[in-house]
Amino acid sequence: MSEEIKEVQEVQEVQGEEVHIDLEIANETTYTDFISKFGSSKIDEKLLKRIEEVTGKRPHRFLRRGLFYSHRDLVDILDAYESGKTIYIYTGRGPSSESLHLGHMIPFIFTQYLQEAFNAICVVQVTDDEKFLRDRNLTQDDTFRFTKENIKDMICCGFDIEKTFTFIDSQYISQLYPTTCRIEKEISVHQIKKVFGFDDSMNVGYFSFPPKQIAPSFPTVFPHIFGMYDPKDVYCLIPCGIEQDPYFRICRDIAVRLGFNKPALIHSKFIPSLRGAGKMSATTGKEGDTDKTNSTIFMTDTPKQIKTKINKYAYSGGGKTIEEHRKYGANIDVDISVKYLEVFMEDDDELERIKTEYKKGNLLTGEVKAILVKILQDFVLKHQETRKNITDEILNTFISVRKMKLD
Ligand code: TRP
DSSP states (O other): OOHHHHHHHHHHHHHSOOOOOOGGGOOHHHHHHHHHHHTOEEOOHHHHHHHHHHHSSOOOHHHHTTSEEEEESHHHHHHHHHTTOEEEEEEEEOOOOSSOBHHHHHHHHHHHHHHHHHTOEEEEEEOHHHHHHHOTTOOHHHHHHHHHHHHHHHHTTTOOTTTEEEEEHHHHHHHHHHHHHHHHTTOOHHHHHHHHOOOTTSOHHHHHSHHHHHGGGSGGGOHHHHTTSOGGGEEEEEEEEGGGHHHHHHHHHHHGGGTOOOOEEEEEOOOOBTTBSTTOTTTTTTTOOOOGGGGOOBTTOOHHHHHHHHHHHSOOOSOSSHHHHHHHOOOTTTOHHHHHHHHHOOOHHHHHHHHHHHHHTSSOHHHHHHHHHHHHHHHHHHHHHHHHTOOHHHHHHHTSOOOOOOO
16 A cells, blocks of 8 residues: 555544444444444455465464454554564453453453464553543452453463563553653544543543553553664554554554554454344343343353353344244344354354354254353363463463563
């Protein structure tokens, strides 16, 4: 892409009006609209091939199945990696609850894959400040507790202890601060309001937080890791959900002015709640959806709970009766078990077989659910087993300021 066209696009990234992404009703239209509205690019077959070529590894199933589906400048990162430049991966988590659910694990699983594929340093920001500031009912004791628990869940995803630095905003603020100030100086209140949709009634913390999430996109926040490099020689890649993009649109807008490379991004969709994908509001709400926990699988659930939730609540695209199902087959586009299999089943051929047979009516909803139940039970149990071995000492190592293995 010519520099000129790129510049025009960048301007649009920031000037576009904010879409407020309602996670409850996000559907395929939300995701395609996001790309066209904010000028990101779709991850297509050609790019998947290129990722495979550069990393020497099959792209993660989240990429193959289109869960991480959009990007900004990913090609530049691949080129940089190929020519031996230093790259790092930056992601984060807002500690808003104690026990994580399946959806919370997606970015961590994917970030760990990226770390391995690119043999890269990974920095993970835990925004205890953000969650405290935005939730009237949360105390700092709450966010501190969630922080520790959430980091343990993150570690379980297999991050390399020699290449992963986790930092908690309230503790790491002295290193975060100088770069944050440089960023604050470049952003007007007007811009923050427009991009995030903030209004004058919101507490000041809403306005002061975004620069703190932008800062780790720049290597100067980590002098103990990148201190000996010229910041211009370091490239950052950020995997995140589309709702985090506003931070990084602003970031990319000011990066070059501050003497940094623009970070590249990979955006993900959300996984739907058990009761329904996208706009199927008939399934949410109808029965008085007061008990949200029924439509969510937590990483602390027992095998039995997982089985019950899926069997009882996972929205089915199958026929109303067995006869109807055998005759017309399932609507796999709205079927939640299929959606979850697309995310959690590794085997492409087996997945295709299930989808084809289910669509034809040869497989019943109950049979598809049984396959999913087994996969999720195994996944959650394995996580729980790993988590038992994550001691406070391991956790403290991940959050300690220390030398990293840079090769
Ligand atoms: N704001 C994010 C959240 O609410 C946390 C976060 C901080 C993050 N830095 C990030 C997410 C970088 C993705 C990438 O969960």
